[in-house]
Amino acid sequence: MKKETFGILGFPWDGGASLGRPGARFAPQGIREAYKWFENRIEDNQVYDVDKRKLYTLHENSIIDYGDIDIVAYSTEKTFANAKNKVTEMLTNDVFPFVLGGDHSISYPIIEALHDNTEGKIGIIQFDAHLDLVDDSPVQGKFSQSSQMRRAIELERISPEHVVQIGVRSFNYPWYANYLNEVGVVQYTARDVHSRDPKEIISEILNDKLKEVDYIYLTFDMDVLEPGFAPGTGANEPGGLTVVQAFSMLEELYDKVDVFDIAEVNPLYDVREITTSIAAKIMFECAVSRLSKK
Amino acid sequence: MKKETFGILGFPWDGGASLGRPGARFAPQGIREAYKWFENRIEDNQVYDVDKRKLYTLHENSIIDYGDIDIVAYSTEKTFANAKNKVTEMLTNDVFPFVLGGDHSISYPIIEALHDNTEGKIGIIQFDAHLDLVDDSPVQGKFSQSSQMRRAIELERISPEHVVQIGVRSFNYPWYANYLNEVGVVQYTARDVHSRDPKEIISEILNDKLKEVDYIYLTFDMDVLEPGFAPGTGANEPGGLTVVQAFSMLEELYDKVDVFDIAEVNPLYDVREITTSIAAKIMFECAVSRLSKK
Amino acid sequence: MKKETFGILGFPWDGGASLGRPGARFAPQGIREAYKWFENRIEDNQVYDVDKRKLYTLHENSIIDYGDIDIVAYSTEKTFANAKNKVTEMLTNDVFPFVLGGDHSISYPIIEALHDNTEGKIGIIQFDAHLDLVDDSPVQGKFSQSSQMRRAIELERISPEHVVQIGVRSFNYPWYANYLNEVGVVQYTARDVHSRDPKEIISEILNDKLKEVDYIYLTFDMDVLEPGFAPGTGANEPGGLTVVQAFSMLEELYDKVDVFDIAEVNPLYDVREITTSIAAKIMFECAVSRLSKK
Amino acid sequence: MKKETFGILGFPWDGGASLGRPGARFAPQGIREAYKWFENRIEDNQVYDVDKRKLYTLHENSIIDYGDIDIVAYSTEKTFANAKNKVTEMLTNDVFPFVLGGDHSISYPIIEALHDNTEGKIGIIQFDAHLDLVDDSPVQGKFSQSSQMRRAIELERISPEHVVQIGVRSFNYPWYANYLNEVGVVQYTARDVHSRDPKEIISEILNDKLKEVDYIYLTFDMDVLEPGFAPGTGANEPGGLTVVQAFSMLEELYDKVDVFDIAEVNPLYDVREITTSIAAKIMFECAVSRLSKK
Amino acid sequence: MKKETFGILGFPWDGGASLGRPGARFAPQGIREAYKWFENRIEDNQVYDVDKRKLYTLHENSIIDYGDIDIVAYSTEKTFANAKNKVTEMLTNDVFPFVLGGDHSISYPIIEALHDNTEGKIGIIQFDAHLDLVDDSPVQGKFSQSSQMRRAIELERISPEHVVQIGVRSFNYPWYANYLNEVGVVQYTARDVHSRDPKEIISEILNDKLKEVDYIYLTFDMDVLEPGFAPGTGANEPGGLTVVQAFSMLEELYDKVDVFDIAEVNPLYDVREITTSIAAKIMFECAVSRLSKK
Amino acid sequence: MKKETFGILGFPWDGGASLGRPGARFAPQGIREAYKWFENRIEDNQVYDVDKRKLYTLHENSIIDYGDIDIVAYSTEKTFANAKNKVTEMLTNDVFPFVLGGDHSISYPIIEALHDNTEGKIGIIQFDAHLDLVDDSPVQGKFSQSSQMRRAIELERISPEHVVQIGVRSFNYPWYANYLNEVGVVQYTARDVHSRDPKEIISEILNDKLKEVDYIYLTFDMDVLEPGFAPGTGANEPGGLTVVQAFSMLEELYDKVDVFDIAEVNPLYDVREITTSIAAKIMFECAVSRLSKK
Numbered sequence A, B, C, D, E, F: 001m002k003k004e005t006f007g008i009l010g011f012p013w014d015g016g017a018s019l020g021r022p023g024a025r026f027a028p029q030g031i032r033e034a035y036k037w038f039e040n041r042i043e044d045n046q047v048y049d050v051d052k053r054k055l056y057t058l059h060e061n062s063i064i065d066y067g068d069i070d071i072v073a074y075s076t077e078k079t080f081a082n083a084k085n086k087v088t089e090m091l092t093n094d095v096f097p098f099v100l101g102g103d104h105s106i107s108y109p110i111i112e113a114l115h116d117n118t119e120g121k122i123g124i125i126q127f128d129a130h131l132d133l134v135d136d137s138p139v140q141g142k143f144s145q146s147s148q149m150r151r152a153i154e155l156e157r158i159s160p161e162h163v164v165q166i167g168v169r170s171f172n173y174p175w176y177a178n179y180l181n182e183v184g185v186v187q188y189t190a191r192d193v194h195s196r197d198p199k200e201i202i203s204e205i206l207n208d209k210l211k212e213v214d215y216i217y218l219t220f221d222m223d224v225l226e227p228g229f230a231p232g233t234g235a236n237e238p239g240g241l242t243v244v245q246a247f248s249m250l251e252e253l254y255d256k257v258d259v260f261d262i263a264e265v266n267p268l269y270d271v272r273e274i275t276t277s278i279a280a281k282i283m284f285e286c287a288v289s290r291l292s293k294k
Ligand SMILES: [Mn+2]
Pocket: A104, A128, A130, A132, A145, A221, A264
């Protein structure tokens, strides 16, 4: 996978947060603000990674902020069309889309853009406390933060067995028992992550579960983390991942994925910008990892 | 106007808060919680008003909570239809609707219900920092928190001269200059309220401006108050009314209006439930004022 | 009334806050902390009053902190006995007790101490949103924040007509209608304060209502203020006094009273120490007013 | 142990929080609110456990909310009598009591109820940062949040060697050195938990330490967790358990215990309902674990 | 006074906040953020003033943001030199400086710039709870938030009688009694403002007190307002001005002053951006008032 | 190393927090407040360590609070001179200085005091997310929170190879790559701590890296911890140490160090005193460990 431009795209939409808490609309602004702290370390296109004891040299002008998707507040349909168009444009121009949601509903139009602009199989790696595989509901409809994965596997070249969920936990609707059995989505529960080596899980995913896919879409729902580590998100699901587990798994993926979105960061519920700074750190690590000249 | 049942109806919708802050969806729950503090003073259908040094006796079972309007989170249209139906049902049954928004967009379907279930002229008294007379906008559409008054005056028997805005202030779009001139909406700016006797203003409204209307719809946007007095709302507009000014005007209206809504209470931004307690106090004063046997 | 020592006494008890919010136990510490801001202006026993354009010279060592009353957390009886003893000791030594509650239940043992250590009639001036005249209740008992005034008027030389309540408002239990009629407590409602000259009210109280009493006990329940001005208190009662109204009335009383308590400051609910700073300002103004050499 | 009804009982008492922070009185309401998030996943008496990949079928109407214990705010004695009566009633009716405190003093009347309504030996498993074995103190008395375990081991059939404390840490009064030596309470310190396999500890407790008891009382003081994970509690004791450690140990106990209480959840100090959601999750897991048909 | 360019200049310095609270460094960013809410109402250089019922047409590009003064965090001297240079540059280019502090120490270098770039007498109008006339102190030195007015009257053409302080209150050091007598600074205390017509005070200042000056410097310390109205500031001084009083006085001054600064806005202590929105409103009103074509 | 007096010294300076957040000036007060919780467990100079199951007997009057360093707010130079003098005095009197910052700039004058009052080699152990080795910067100068370690290694008997940084992480300026290579500072990154046994790291430091030094200075920057565990600090750097890791390493050092400072505790950003309580626990553990009679 070649080194493209790293394109930051804000998707300030929380119209799909119909069960949880509103406020993810403020995430792109919040994450960008926190991102300055990291970006400030770049001088002459170089930055030093303390943990890896390594100097990275980036391409000139390789991190570009594409602004925010035009929100049409009263219409999911129009907003999602705008999103799909924008991401299509980035993909066409060999720009790597790093998308800042928004509630988790935002993933679907972006996945659709990747799907419709490529050929071959697409795998999805989803970090999430939740499954987001609800088909439809009277309150939430078909395009909410609970349904984007269901919509995704309805796409032609996205097979359920190529959807990998990491960090899922807690309880869910009983129909999931049969559904999951039949559909074959791959799950590494939070319990699995706590009891195994996180890097080994990623290795198993890349080398086994997704070894046949041509593209990988990575979506990171911030609620995959334990609430105490990341309070600014859409729901409390105790028993979540530590920041260290998440970073450890993500760094094996930064170079391997074709689109990346972070969803469910909610600055209205955040504490001291802790959660936006985690998102910003992920964005920066991903950029540095992808862009540095080898 | 006879004493009907006082019907509390929650309208937990903030899908129209497309410029301001989300969170008004939590207002009905928050106001109801604060309301218990006041309601707890009723014993055997009686309550004592300290300020007026007066004992009120209410009708048996005259305050009834009709629950919340069914929200269809992904569809303004369906949600507003649910709201209109519910309010229609209440009006048909001689129930006085006291509606707890929600962002200010919620007024329109309720106004429409009043309009379509009555004959004769309807006047509207709107307490608000803002005008909410925007026709349409690419981001907000036609049914947002900025447009409900525009939609209202498009209804057949609601004349702009029968729309009275109290507490409006600050700056607005330049097209308002001509528009207001032409359309003839009545305005008592915040500045007017600060420099006149509030009760006299209400008297002027009832006896002059609205003397020809058959019904009065009262909508109270919490942002009409100075932010320091009511922080839990959709936007800061310094220069607003005091709580005492608002209460003083409202008490002249409780008995005179046919529908009442409180909008733009936002518990996500509230401080120590101060704002929800103001809304609850208004609801309780209105109920006591309307229901007590003379 | 001669210039005694000004004795600060903490009463960190919120065991009587059985309907409202706990946390008044932290008030003495919070008020003392805020008080440093004012006290710091004293140099060589002198301080300049900016508003009055006047230099005050205090007696040497005339403001003394007597620490906190020993709290016996599990026993109202023992705690109140400790309080009564301590205040008795101060009164015996010609120390003016300025008591920092605590929820409003704290007033009773202090009133009792004044009563039992004096002869002649005692009047009480109570700034409060509430009446606190409940006799007994299954949940709160007879010595809660709702009953201390009832207990006070049961004392031999405290006549209900010599109890003056300022700022009372909102709704209360229906039995109050008859009770107030019969018992003859004097009330200046919040509405009265808003519509009259505050200083004139105080003048009427001192020269008329309480002209026959020998001692005056002043109790200031912080919830007499509008919640936006003083959020750190036990309950929200919108429609309250402004800080300026309260200060204006209090300054006519500082020199005239024999014991002063401030109750229902609740730092757990305060915002930026706003409420504790109001209490501290009152304490300092009272001290300066009483102690300065004429 | 057969599957009884799972009875939720609120015990909104913080009169025993005489050293720590008040506010645990709001815990039952807060936990119930957070519980809705989990309960909402039940459909037709079934729920799917994502972590265990297992469908649970509950008995019809097997989770019943018994409301709150009647609080007599001014009397520990009367309140505790009410509690003991209520729990006795539940035990008599084969209802499993899941009690929501309240500060930790609430455990004693419930333990007493279990003790007085059973025969045979009772063991207690206490998750706590603290020991709560204080006999008496001038400020706190004998029935505070620091003494309930001392009171418990004074009961006839509760031997100190059958009291197991998990997660205890930090410093304590010097008399504890001798006392602990003599009395023989079993302790797994936080340090022990951090350095051993948590499940193995529970196994050791069930199969060895408590192998002779006939009944097990489980009390979970929320401060056993690290403050960053559960800020809404009565005191900060850094060095605590992780949420994952706690869940891992608790799930081995849900089926084995006869009464369960959660204490020291304090919504006044909570952040974004993180702590109440942990309590609610424990309650739900316990219910599902106990009630599901095998 | 001709209509110049309106130049916004940030001065994010709180190195002078040596007695009060740090955080005013964040004010320029916060005020600019809040300002967008007002600025958004401008279309085609026009904006409608709701309170005045008037359409304003601004000059093209007449509001220009000059960014922030370069802060040299470790040196008051260097930072103030930067400030003086920047303001000198603006004055030289006929730009009206609207400066966003910073703690109140920031006024001095700006006053100095006005002084050194003009001839003739300069008057200063200072809205403040405090006097800020301290000469020197061991902790604060000579250039803190407590001394900038003292430094100002040491300048050649700034006479103490041309310094007008509005809203001063509370207590201060005893040496102020003599000092104020001697030096002749003009004061309208908070008490004066509460008891007189605010506009009349301004008229008296412009037509009498400052009738001989050639230039007017206006400095607005946010703590002049009552803390409940503007919590985000450097100190609590209860008894302050209302927002309405302040706006009413300021609007008489917008056109009459030569430099304007707002100081002591402190976003770290603000609540819901209430205080920054007041500052932003003042900035916008000033801009509209000065820039509109007559 | 003999058991000296344990001297607590506050250093309420945040003038060096020129990139990060102000507020560390409030840390000494906050930590002392939190410390009371732990100190309260001492009776008759004894305290029981629950985790270690051990009774400690302290020397009489061995923990002494030396108050705060005199801050000269406008001058780093004067403030640091005061600090150096004060610490020199403590060292001369065989008092162990436990210093409560302040931002991290405070370490330099204390290190200098140790250096200038001893002979022989000095090693430094620095817990920190950051390197703090910046030489100079236009904004921060040479004595900020980013430079104190650079200043330290300029001292004659402090060799860079004797500076050990623990917990460093994230990204930094590119010049660090060469600089670190050349200068030879020892680093155990956060990643190292997460993947190794923390106690083994300390053992390696004491027995190998610092085996030749005569004195050890320990500085603990609170941001070494994961933000969710310690929110009240100067910057968010996700990926940090757990509290348990930190405590585990520190307890191996308490007896081995000659001066100890805790920096970057920031109560303005803290949540429920969580962070100050961690600092207080460290202080207490250090005191108990050093002072107890063996
Ligand atoms: Mn999701």
